[in-house]
Amino acid sequence: GIQVEQSPPDLILQEGANSTLRCNFSDSVNNLQWFHQNPWGQLINLFYIPSGTKQNGRLSATTVATERYSLLYISSSQTTDSGVYFCAVAYSGAGSYQLTFGKGTKLSVIP
Amino acid sequence: DADVTQTPRNRITKTGKRIMLECSQTKGHDRMYWYRQDPGLGLRLIYYSFDVKDINKGEISDGYSVSRQAQAKFSLSLESAIPNQTALYFCATSDFPWTGGTDTQYFGPGTRLTVL
Numbered sequence: 124g125i126q127v128e129q130s131p132p133d134l135i136l137q138e139g140a141n142s143t144l145r146c147n148f149s150d151s152v153n154n155l156q157w158f159h160q161n162p163w164g165q166l167i168n169l170f171y172i173p174s175g176t177k178q179n180g181r182l183s184a185t186t187v188a189t190e191r192y193s194l195l196y197i198s199s200s201q202t203t204d205s206g207v208y209f210c211a212v213a214y215s216g217a218g219s220y221q222l223t224f225g226k227g228t229k230l231s232v233i234p
Numbered sequence: 235d236a237d238v239t240q241t242p243r244n245r246i247t248k249t250g251k252r253i254m255l256e257c258s259q260t261k262g263h264d265r266m267y268w269y270r271q272d273p274g275l276g277l278r279l280i281y282y283s284f285d286v287k288d289i290n291k292g293e294i295s296d297g298y299s300v301s302r303q304a305q306a307k308f309s310l311s312l313e314s315a316i317p318n319q320t321a322l323y324f325c326a327t328s329d330f331p332w333t334g335g336t337d338t339q340y341f342g343p344g345t346r347l348t349v350l
Contacts, residue, residue, distance in 0.1 A: 153337075165341075165344075211276075224276030224277045
């Protein structure tokens with residue numbers, strides 16, 4: 124199956140700092156998403172981004188499908204950004220479907 | 235996401251008991267999924283359903299079964315619970331991408347299951 128590696132596994136930031144989270148995947152995919160799991164366990168979709176660049180406020184994401192990686196940028200971090208960020212990739216075709224999550228990057232933003 | 239609900243939110247059960255986790259959605263999506271999350275790990279797909287008559291095994295289906303009672307309802311059963319099934323369980327839905335949707339996944343709040 125498709126392998127997904129996220130880095131770094133843990134990240135501690137001072138409030139106001141910027142960060143880049145990376146997601147590498149091992150094969151072609153139709154679908155890539157970034158999620159944020161808050162400290163209460165809720166999973167929120169941030170971006171659906173199989174290719175290209177998207178921005179939403181202080182967050183942006185870029186996927187380079189040909190090189191099999193995606194980056195999530197967080198600017199001017201806030202304490203509410205704390206939690207775990209997951210990348211998930213999916214492939215569907217020829218009657219099969221695979222969906223794989225990375226193990227996540229745990230972000231702690233300190234005041 | 236309030237459009238995807240899960241019941242119960244917390245459950246403690248004993249080894250060997252049968253248990254059912256339920257998921258309902260009001261988003262009108264055809265696709266529904268069940269995942270489990272273990273501490274320090276990402277989510278792993280248990281089962282998925284692309285419509286009421288289409289149910290498929292995911293990465294870790296052993297020990298689990300599912301039922302898609304309607305477009306809006308997808309239940310996960312543990313026929314005989316064991317302690318290593320202790321985990322956080324999530325239900326999710328998504329649009330069918332070839333009808334204009336993006337296959338973006340929307341998650342329920344999760345069910346914390348403990349098997350003693």
